[in-house]
Amino acid sequence: MELNEVMRTTFSARDYTGEELPDDLIYDLIENARFAPSGGNRQGNRVIVVRNQATRDGLSKLAEPAAKRYTAQIKAGESPWNAVTPTSVTAEEIEATPPAPLLVNSFKEASVVLVFVVDLRVVASMDQDLDRIGVISGASIYPFVWNVLLGARQAGFGGTITTLAAAREGDVQALLNIPKEFAVAAVVPLGKPVKQLTKLKRRPVEEIASMDHFDGPPLIKGG
Numbered sequence: 001m002e003l004n005e006v007m008r009t010t011f012s013a014r015d016y017t018g019e020e021l022p023d024d025l026i027y028d029l030i031e032n033a034r035f036a037p038s039g040g041n042r043q044g045n046r047v048i049v050v051r052n053q054a055t056r057d058g059l060s061k062l063a064e065p066a067a068k069r070y071t072a073q074i075k076a077g078e079s080p081w082n083a084v085t086p087t088s089v090t091a092e093e094i095e096a097t098p099p100a101p102l103l104v105n106s107f108k109e110a111s112v113v114l115v116f117v118v119d120l121r122v123v124a125s126m127d128q129d130l131d132r133i134g135v136i137s138g139a140s141i142y143p144f145v146w147n148v149l150l151g152a153r154q155a156g157f158g159g160t161i162t163t164l165a166a167a168r169e170g171d172v173q174a175l176l177n178i179p180k181e182f183a184v185a186a187v188v189p190l191g192k193p194v195k196q197l198t199k200l201k202r203r204p205v206e207e208i209a210s211m212d213h214f215d216g217p218p219l220i221k222g223g
Contacts, residue, residue, distance in 0.1 A: 013158030016191030
């Protein structure tokens with residue numbers, strides 16, 4: 001499969017056939033994905049391969065509080081969990097909202113769940129003193145995560161990056177014996193997709209790329 005095709009058809013797979021994803025294939029996915037870049041090549045990335053059903057059920061349970069808020073905010077017409085606009089949804093409304101099944105069931109139904117963590121002691125968080133939520137640290141872990149998903153797509157499998165359980169990071173660390181210096185970056189269910197999507201909806205280049213300034217003219221091919 002050509003790289004461009006893999007990039008254009010790797011989608012968020014949450015429904016699985018039940019076909020087993022063998023350990024040898026997971027090893028191969030990580031073997032190739034580990035060449036992803038990280039800040040200073042310090043390689044603070046780690047991944048935990050979770051097959052135990054009780055542990056996966058536990059991860060699903062830990063994702064529920066964040067999923068309830070996510071679902072409640074969607075129903076209220078909000079962009080869920082954004083750090084800029086305060087939510088109008090009350091704690092009581094969140095608690096009364098059942099989490100959308102697609103947000104929590106994939107942990108239990110996937111062939112395997114990969115939990116990606118990053119050692120904050122070796123990550124250069126250049127934005128740590130800014131008056132906003134930090135995002136720079138993710139540059140040292142998410143390329144690795146995405147490489148795994150690209151490799152899974154090429155092998156005929158699929159998954160999705162989820163972060164809901166990270167809202168209960170301390171509990172995830174306790175469940176998986178993760179040292180406190182390691183941040184939970186992603187919980188990724190993997191399996192054989194029930195349906196392989198081939199046409200994904202994304203905004204065109206002209207809407208996301210501009211020349212010289214944020215408000216500059218759009219980048220146009222052949223322009």
